[in-house]
Amino acid sequence: NAGVTQTPKFRVLKTGQSMTLLCAQDMNHEYMYWYRQDPGMGLRLIHYSVGEGTTAKGEVPDGYNVSRLKKQNFLLGLESAAPSQTSVYFCASSTRQFATNEKLFFGSGTQLSVL
Amino acid sequence: SQKIEQNSEALNIQEGKTATLTCNYTNYSPAYLQWYRQDPGRGPVFLLLIRENEKEKRKERLKVTFDTTLKQSLFHITASQPADSATYLCALDTGGFKTIFGAGTRLFVKA
Numbered sequence: 001n002a003g004v005t006q007t008p009k010f011r012v013l014k015t016g017q018s019m020t021l022l023c024a025q026d027m028n029h030e031y032m033y034w035y036r037q038d039p040g041m042g043l044r045l046i047h048y049s050v051g052e053g054t055t056a057k058g059e060v061p062d063g064y065n066v067s068r069l070k071k072q073n074f075l076l077g078l079e080s081a082a083p084s085q086t087s088v089y090f091c092a093s094s095t096r097q098f099a100t101n102e103k104l105f106f107g108s109g110t111q112l113s114v115l
Numbered sequence: 116s117q118k119i120e121q122n123s124e125a126l127n128i129q130e131g132k133t134a135t136l137t138c139n140y141t142n143y144s145p146a147y148l149q150w151y152r153q154d155p156g157r158g159p160v161f162l163l164l165i166r167e168n169e170k171e172k173r174k175e176r177l178k179v180t181f182d183t184t185l186k187q188s189l190f191h192i193t194a195s196q197p198a199d200s201a202t203y204l205c206a207l208d209t210g211g212f213k214t215i216f217g218a219g220t221r222l223f224v225k226a
Binding site: 004033035040041042043044045048058059090092102103104105106107108109 | 119123149151156157158159160161164204206213214215216217218219
């Protein structure tokens with residue numbers, strides 16, 4: 001049981017380049033999330049999905065796009081990378097019980113540097 | 116806007132003592148609050164969830180309190196061990212499907 005798997009673990013981009021971060025979960029969770037973590041600022045929600053085929057904006061969505069074509073996968077895209085997007089990116093998933101969110105399961109993160 | 120505040124300064128304690136971490140929030144009334152542990156280079160790992168109608172929750176050496184009047188949660192680790200050294204994150208729901216996090220407090224337990 002792998003849980004939440006993120007690829008790649010590290011990536012260096014030049015300004016203006018594009019890339020896609022992949023997230024896969026094998027727990028049959030409905031909800032999936034993308035966060036970024038910066039020093040002193042904590043985790044900030046970029047986009048999230050409440051089910052296959054759905055996506056919604058979080059706190060800091062600008063410069064990112066997402067897709068949830070399959071329930072187990074949630075992709076985060078950077079169309080034109082900027083140095084301000086240098087960060088550690090975490091994918092998470094959760095199930096839903098009694099109309100409230102339960103705990104989040106996180107991947108191990110992707111360290112992205114944009115030069 | 117809503118804020119979550121955790122001590123930005125690291126907490127240093129001696130092995131065997133009780134570590135107490137604080138989480139304060141403003142401008143919201145969450146239905147529940149969570150605590151996570153994060154080790155360097157790893158993703159956060161869930162520890163405990165406490166709901167607004169619960170004053171206290173325990174799990175082994177961990178204890179969490181939730182005071183909705185003070186808008187504060189306290190996280191205690193009793194009989195602390197060097198292996199407890201990590202960053203601890205407070206998180207709360209914002210309604211709907213979103214969870215927001217504090218910046219975390221680093222804990223160092225000295226042998």
